[in-house]
Amino acid sequence: MYIDPHIHVVSRTTDxxxxxxxxxxxxxxxxxxxxxxxxxxxxxxxxxxxxLVGWERFRASQFGIVHYCTMGLNSKEANNEPLAxxxxxxxxxxxxxxxxxxxxxxxYDDQTEAEDKFYxxxxxxxxxxxxxxxxxxxxxxxxxxxxRSMDVSEEHGLDPKMVIVDHNxxxxxxxxLDRGYYAGFTIYPHTKMGSERMVEIVKQYGPERIIxxxxxxxxxxxxxxxPKTADLMRKSGIPEEHIKLVTYQNALTAFGQSGQMDEQDxxxxxxxxxxxxxxxxxxxxxxxxxxxEGKSNIVEN
Amino acid sequence: xKNQLISYLTQLLDTSANHKGLDxxxxxxxxxxxxxxxxxxxLAFSQASRFFKKxxxxxxxxxxxxxxxLATGFQPEHWDELQTARTVLMLSYPQEKVAWFxxxxxxxxxxxxxxHQALFAALPLxxxxxxxxxxxIDGLRTNISLVFDAIALNNPFPAKYFPEANWNQMVxxxxxxxxxxxxxxxxxxxxxxALAAIARDFAHExxxxxxxxxxxxxxxxAPFVNEMYLEDLKKTLATGDDLQVKAALLTLRExxxxxxxxxxxxxxxxxxxxxxxxxxxxxxxxxxxxxxx
Numbered sequence: 001m002y003i004d005p006h007i008h009v010v011s012r013t014t015d016x017x018x019x020x021x022x023x024x025x026x027x028x029x030x031x032x033x034x035x036x037x038x039x040x041x042x043x044x045x046x047x048x049x050x051x052l053v054g055w056e057r058f059r060a061s062q063f064g065i066v067h068y069c070t071m072g073l074n075s076k077e078a079n080n081e082p083l084a085x086x087x088x089x090x091x092x093x094x095x096x097x098x099x100x101x102x103x104x105x106x107x108y109d110d111q112t113e114a115e116d117k118f119y120x121x122x123x124x125x126x127x128x129x130x131x132x133x134x135x136x137x138x139x140x141x142x143x144x145x146x147x148r149s150m151d152v153s154e155e156h157g158l159d160p161k162m163v164i165v166d167h168n169x170x171x172x173x174x175x176x177l178d179r180g181y182y183a184g185f186t187i188y189p190h191t192k193m194g195s196e197r198m199v200e201i202v203k204q205y206g207p208e209r210i211i212x213x214x215x216x217x218x219x220x221x222x223x224x225x226x227p228k229t230a231d232l233m234r235k236s237g238i239p240e241e242h243i244k245l246v247t248y249q250n251a252l253t254a255f256g257q258s259g260q261m262d263e264q265d266x267x268x269x270x271x272x273x274x275x276x277x278x279x280x281x282x283x284x285x286x287x288x289x290x291x292x293e294g295k296s297n298i299v300e301n
Numbered sequence: 302x303k304n305q306l307i308s309y310l311t312q313l314l315d316t317s318a319n320h321k322g323l324d325x326x327x328x329x330x331x332x333x334x335x336x337x338x339x340x341x342x343x344l345a346f347s348q349a350s351r352f353f354k355k356x357x358x359x360x361x362x363x364x365x366x367x368x369x370x371l372a373t374g375f376q377p378e379h380w381d382e383l384q385t386a387r388t389v390l391m392l393s394y395p396q397e398k399v400a401w402f403x404x405x406x407x408x409x410x411x412x413x414x415x416x417h418q419a420l421f422a423a424l425p426l427x428x429x430x431x432x433x434x435x436x437x438i439d440g441l442r443t444n445i446s447l448v449f450d451a452i453a454l455n456n457p458f459p460a461k462y463f464p465e466a467n468w469n470q471m472v473x474x475x476x477x478x479x480x481x482x483x484x485x486x487x488x489x490x491x492x493x494x495a496l497a498a499i500a501r502d503f504a505h506e507x508x509x510x511x512x513x514x515x516x517x518x519x520x521x522x523a524p525f526v527n528e529m530y531l532e533d534l535k536k537t538l539a540t541g542d543d544l545q546v547k548a549a550l551l552t553l554r555e556x557x558x559x560x561x562x563x564x565x566x567x568x569x570x571x572x573x574x575x576x577x578x579x580x581x582x583x584x585x586x587x588x589x590x591x592x593x594x
Contacts (some may be wrong), residue, residue, distance in 0.1 A: 046411060053413035058445045093343055093411045098350035259351065301511060 001266075004226045005029045005251035006105075006134075006166060006184060006213035009067070010056050016216075016223045017063035023227040026266040027066040029255060030056065031105040031134055033074050036218050042086035045073075049094045057099065066266045068255070070104035070134050071095050078118035079110070088121060095129050101255040102126075104134025105166065108145045111138065116152070123156040132257050133163045134184075137172065139191065146172045150179055164211065164254050167192055173201060177209060182254045186215040187225035195229040199236045207245035211254065302371075303392050306426055309371055310389050313358050317382060322352035326386055333393040339404040346390050346408060346416065353383040355415070372425045374457025374486050384419035388426060391419075396428045409436060414445055421451040424458040434462050441471055446478060453485055460487025469496045472521070476503060479594045482517040483579075483586035489520070497525040501533060508536075513593065516548030517586045526556035531564065538568075544585050544593075546571065551581050 002025045009017070009030055020028075030052055039045060052069040060067035071094045073087045094100065103126040108115050126133045133153065138145035146165060153163055165176045166184035169192070176183045185201065186192040198212060214225035222228065230247045234240070255261050307330065314323060329345040360368070360378050368375045377385065394404060409420060421440050424433060437459065440452050453459065453475050459468060468491055475482060482488060500518040507514045519537065522530050537549040550572055553565040565572060575581050 050411055050413075054417070055445065058414055058447070090411075092340065093347075093407070096344050096347035097413050098347070098415065099413075 001026045002226050002230060002247045003027045003029075003251045004214050004216075004223070005164075005211055005255060006031055006186065006215045007223060008033060008215070008217035009060060009223075010051060011218040012216060012223055014059075014063070017060065017065060020223050021064050023224050025065060025227065027068065027261070028060065029068045029070060029101060029251070029261075031070040031102075031136075032072050033105055033136075033217075034076050038077055038080065040080075040083070042083060042090060045087050046090055049090070053094065053097050053099065064269070066269065068099045068101045068261055070102040071097075071100050072104045072106045072122055072134075073118055074105060075107050075109040075115045075119065075136060075138075078115045079112055081114050081117075084114065084118050088118065091122075091125060095125065095131065099260055100131070101258040101260045102132040102134045102164070103129075104132075104164075105136035106133065107135040107149045108138045109136075111141065111145055111148065119149075120152060120156060123153055123158060126162075127156065127158065132255060133158060135163060135165045137165060137167045139167075142167075142169065143171050147175065150176070150181065161254075162257060166213070167215070169193060170197070170201065173205060177205060180209075182209045182211055182250065184211045184213055186213055187229050188215050188219075188221050190220070195225070195232045198229050199233050199238065202233060202238055202242060202246055203236070207242035207250070209250060209254075210246045211250045212246050213251075303396065303428070306371060307389055307392050309367060310377075310385050310392075313360065313364065313377060314353070314382060314385055314389075316359070317356070319353065319382070322382075322386070325352045326389060329390060330393045333390060334395065337395040337397075337400070339394075339407065342390065342394050342404060343408065343411075346387055347413075349386045349390060350383055350415070353386040355381040355383050357381050358385060372457070374461075375425055376455045379455045380422065383415065384422060387416065387419040388423045391423060392426065398429060401428065402432070414447055417443070417445075417448045418451040421448060422456060424452070425456060425461075430458070430462065433458075438463070438467050441467075441474065446480070449474070449478065450480065454480065455484050455486065457486050459485075460491055465491075465493060465495065469493070469499060472496060473499050473503065476500070476515055476518055479515060479590075481586045481590050482515075482520065483583045492521050492524055494525055497522045497530070501530065504533060514545070516544045516589060517582065519548045519552040520582055523552045523555040526552065526558045526561050528560070531558070531560055534561075535564070544589055547575065547581065548585050550575060551578060551585075554578075 004025055007028050007030060009028060032049065032052060049071060057067040071091060073084055073091070078084050095103065103122050106119050106122045108119065123133065135149050137149060149165065160180035164182040164184050167186045168176055168183045173183055185198055187195055187198055192215070202210060212226055212229055214221060214223055216223040216225065226247050230243050233243045252261065252263060314326070333342045333345060358377055358380050365378060368377050394401065412420060421437065424430065424437055427433060437452055441449060443449050453471055459471055463471065472482070472485065475485060500521045504514045504518060519534065526534070534549045534552055537545050550565065550568055553561045554572065554575065555578065576584065
């Protein structure tokens, strides 16, 4: 069993969902983020947030995967201040909903004044509703941005164990772990981490508070990054209990602090009934038969 | 009315011995009804999931009868504890029309899947029902079966209020999504010629594609059987499939068409074994759901 605690499944296909389920992924967390281009209306945020707790959650369930999400205003779009103000008014409508496991992903992108302002406001919101925080660390000037994220979080009095600092690398991991935070690692080709580097990090730092994710989205990315990295760890001789911690248990422990994520949600779920898929839903439109075998040149009736 | 409903629903929750949940709920009801600020209401509506589970309610015969007296067709035996608690919160919000719609519209627009389920299933308990018809019709455009079911199944609202075109669209979509038709309230009473023709077209489409036809659809045809439908029913009988044959025979039995009567006479044993109409259709529908869908 694996959890992918950071994946933007709204941009993935049903083939991905099938492959993820087959590879052993039982639950995913979809952090609210941007869509590859900036939104210009608050209504776009509203409908996006509603999708995360509505259609996408239902869609995932059709493939036997439990879908959770985090809610927040991302750092890139925090730079449109008038719009960001409106999004902040919208957030209280969503943060209390079932299956919302954190405020996130929030933090810095260009590390501007506006980003700082909305990051701080959302740290306060997280405290108010007692939810964990998922921090997105910047791609550029990463080390400084990561340290600043933690400094500001502490300034607002958040307990490091309630905070997951994501997208770490070899340059940031030590300080993040030393200060008591959960350290997320994103296995994302070219821009973030590769599986082999991840194996080395677990060898060096051990499994405690380390969390592996794919952050798969609309870019070149891999929704199977978590199970693939677990396999590589196995081949590299990392003990099974360590693999379980970094690809399952630590994510559950960290985000489970929300009270909104429970192992029973998938262990006790009704068994995936393929015939049920056919009936009530329209992922498989009326009368379509769910594909059970491998790909074929014939489209099934 | 609203207070009677709140007290009735709270009693249903009381049997589950969830004292922590009930205490929380009573406090929220007090706050929401006295302050009338939407933000507290929205938060409580969402956070009800922290206090109530999606366990089906269990109702005594008395309580079942009482439900129908409070709102004709109200069937809380299909409800769970969480949606019951959310309905209590919804009913507690002050029912001043302009403010009520402002809050409700926002709630509908930002609801998650289970919140939608609670809201739509509670339509027959809401105030200003005639103004909610467009909301219900729009709700049926969902592809989430849980939400579709909350409106279409075991809910008196559509049969009572929907114009014919919308009613027919709902029934057709239920057929398309293979939902149990016997759970649509008022199905027989609102059968119409246009819907019978739609059902027939759908059956032909399924046959053309080599797919099974849901036997319950012939119930829609029964009052309108003529030469054309008779051919379809013969084809259905010829499948030899137990559920299909039963459905065709029930349809023929209800029909006043002379040739339907004579066709029926060639199946004396099977006809003798048929239950009363409503029971027989329900058993066909539930058997089809259980084994074929």
